[in-house]
Amino acid sequence: MSKNSSEREFIFTLSQFENPQILEKELNLKLAGLELETKFAGLKIDMYGIEQDLGVEVFVENVLLKSDYSHQYRLLKLIEAIDKGIIIYQAVGFKDKYVKQLRDKILNSSKKVNLYFVTINPELFKGIDLLNSGTHKLKVYENLHILNEVSNPIQLQKEMSIIRPIKGNKKYREKIDWDFTNREDVNNYLLLQLRERIPYFLSFQRQKSNLDNMRIIPCGFGKSGVSLMLTVEDMRYRAFVELRFREFSPPIYYKIKEREEKAKELIGEELKFLDDKHTITYSFKSRGRSVRETVDRLVDVAEKFILAFSNDVLYGEEERLDMWEEFEYSL
Incomplete structure (x- = not known):
């Protein structure tokens, strides 16, 4: 979540929401049913979806800084709230003590949770700042494409991450039958x-x-x-x-x-x-x-x-x- 009324992190998340292939390609995932700022277990999740092949929930947390205490606290609470799923943590960099704490939280439990540490390329910030403060707010969406000019926007940190075989029964199905009495x-x-x-x-x-x-x-x-x-x-x-x-x-x-x-x-x-x-x-x-x-x-x-x-x-x-x-x- 962005601070000081800035939309920088939301703009970054929205660009991935509109171009899910960025995450899919880098992390070898198949995402569906993506939602922005979904409430889950009392937390506001930056982006939520389903991994279609694995059948598990996906939770994405973004911070356009180095990992910090507030996001660490939110992720620890999220890990407590789920038994199975994928957490994608994206930041400019990660503090060693926070990485260890998150890994230990998962590995010392019986939870089937995978944790992807992903670094954000700071070259994105020029475009994000332009959209955040130099573009009319009704024109941001149509100009998200300027972030695509950065060829390597994110990078998976495999040595930090926890990536294990997991399988669930979650499936995303697009809503086609509406019950307007509901x-x-x-x-x-x-x-x-x-x-x-x-x-x-x-x-x-x-x-x-x-x-x-x-x-x-x-x-x-x-x-x-x-x-x-x-x-x-x-x-x-x-x-x-x-x-x-x-x-x-x-x-x-x-x-x-x-x-x-x-x-x-x-x-x-x-x-x-x-x-x-x-x-x-x-x-x-x-x-x-x-x-x-x-x-x-x-x-x-x-x-x-x-x-x-x-x-x-x-x-x-x-x-x-x-x-x-x-x-x-x-x-």
């Missing part, structure tokens, strides 16, 4: 459509937890105190997209409200500004519509929200000339 399926279908049609909004790429009982899905909007909220159906049978402002963010809300009429032209007359809640909302009746039809409309509205409001939410006036992009729906 809330988890409805939420997963909505997230799938958001990821496929608006992949450049990186918050959608992160896996959400508790989808089986969550009626409203929250997505960070890149700034503390601002959230994009979506639901296929609330308690009043409405579907909606909302941009909610909390903490120190109300000034951004009122700045956007100065262009309320323009916003309605771009998104629709159903758009409302709720001053008492510092919320911009677009809702419509979901009852009588199919889930697919409702989701199609929600995704369309969500994209208009993102394109219209991102510049104001993500960048202040002082950054306007340097970073702002003119999008089709931008205010």
